[in-house]
Amino acid sequence: MxxxxxxxxxxxxxxxxxxxxxxxxxxxxxxxxxxxxxxxxxxxxxxxxxxxxxxxxxxxxxxxxxxxxxxxxxxxxxxxxxxxxxxxxxxxxxxxxxxxxxxxxxxxxxxxxxxxxxxxxxxxxxxxxxxxxxxxxxxxxxxxxxxxxxxxxxxxxxxxxxxxxxxxxxxxDVTGAELGGALKNVIAIACGAAIGAGLGESARAALLTRGFAELVKVAQTHGARAETLAGLSGFGDLVLTCTSAQSRNYRFGESIGAGENFDKGVTVEGAATAQALEEMARQAGLDLPITRVVTGLVRGELNVRDAMDMLLQRPLKEE
Missing domain, CATH: 3.40.50.720 (NAD(P)-binding Rossmann-like Domain)
Structure with missing residues (x-):
């Protein structure tokens, strides 16, 4: 049983x-x-x-x-x-x-x-x-x-x-599977916020892609395998969660972007995970700009426009 x-x-x-x-x-x-x-x-x-x-x-x-x-x-x-x-x-x-x-x-x-x-x-x-x-x-x-x-x-x-x-x-690879499932919720909030604020599908695609880079950076720092992150528990879950209104984390981000209230009775794991991840990144010296702005959005310290400006004004770099 x-x-x-x-x-x-x-x-x-x-x-x-x-x-x-x-x-x-x-x-x-x-x-x-x-x-x-x-x-x-x-x-x-x-x-x-x-x-x-x-x-x-x-x-x-x-x-x-x-x-x-x-x-x-x-x-x-x-x-x-x-x-x-x-x-x-x-x-x-x-x-x-x-x-x-x-x-x-x-x-x-x-x-x-x-x-x-x-x-x-x-x-x-x-x-x-x-x-x-x-x-x-x-x-x-x-x-x-x-x-x-x-x-x-x-x-x-x-x-x-x-x-x-x-x-x-x-x-x-338990580490890779768990971190993929946890961190994609953070990126889903960012993608939802972009769509809720009317920033367009191109902005969502950029956040999803660069968010995946953050996910990989964190997971590999903890010993996760690349093939795990490219599989169902990493990339697959990320795509689904960042592109569907069935996702609670995506809807939560969308409500932030649109300036609307969100049902407090709905569990949004990405909100807590973003804050836990930011603290871990600070201690490990990792640069996670999308995670940082999501934490600011969740805490009400940033609005979506300021968050996007922060990301767009970062120093230019190679992909």
Missing amino acids: IAVIGAGAFGTALAASLARNGPVVLWARDAQHVQEMQATRENARRLPGITLPTAITISADLDDVSDADIVLVSVPAQKLRAFLETAGPQLAGKPVVACCKGMERGTGLRPTQVIAEHVPKAATAMLTGPSFAQDIAKGLPTALTLACADDAMGGYLQKRLTTPNIRLYRTT
Whole structure:
């Protein structure tokens, strides 16, 4: 049996797809939310219009997770540590797959590193790549990266987590897969802001391309492999997130560019990641101009026009 922790849109979508293979437990923290889903067989709060298969057991009891062979954790990266401080004992000794993207503010740690701190005996892995919850839940074809340092465990997880509509590609480069998934959200905010401010598609293309250069610079500094960054978890996820209004990070940036309010109830991982990344870059002496202006936009210290002027007025250089 597989357990999915977190009944947000992505966690629910994964549970719906995995239920085509066998029993799944979908765990949610909010007992009232669980009762709603049990009664309607739908996650109307996060993934409306999708009927949850009967193979999914919906629960707010962590004891129901204890029987799972594999646990997928799909809670926001900034809330992962708090969850694990409570739930760590139930995950001990199991393969734990992070399904959240981001860097923890204050520590700069990636999701698998946070899991390793709290569940040291767990086999950790990362599931990431270009995907939207609605597509997965509807059974539309999706390709993702499964990153696990233990290649044998990665092969086992690849077989267990592949579904009729999700094709998994395996890598041992966990660092590259995690950083690609985290940093692309920062660039998506920049691209959304450019479009929201009416700066045009050419500006978005420039930000996407130069943003990818920043992503590569950071990831390779941490030992990531170039082929990982050029794959699904890097370039693939970057393109999807920077070009579709289905992306929360892109929509958040678009609202900044248009001077509109954004729903504070929607998780925007790129906002926290930008600030964590800027602090890490300062300590490492890395020049990340797009990340720097995104941090300024998120904090309200810059407007989009000033941010673009800062980027355009940088010294000329070779590509």
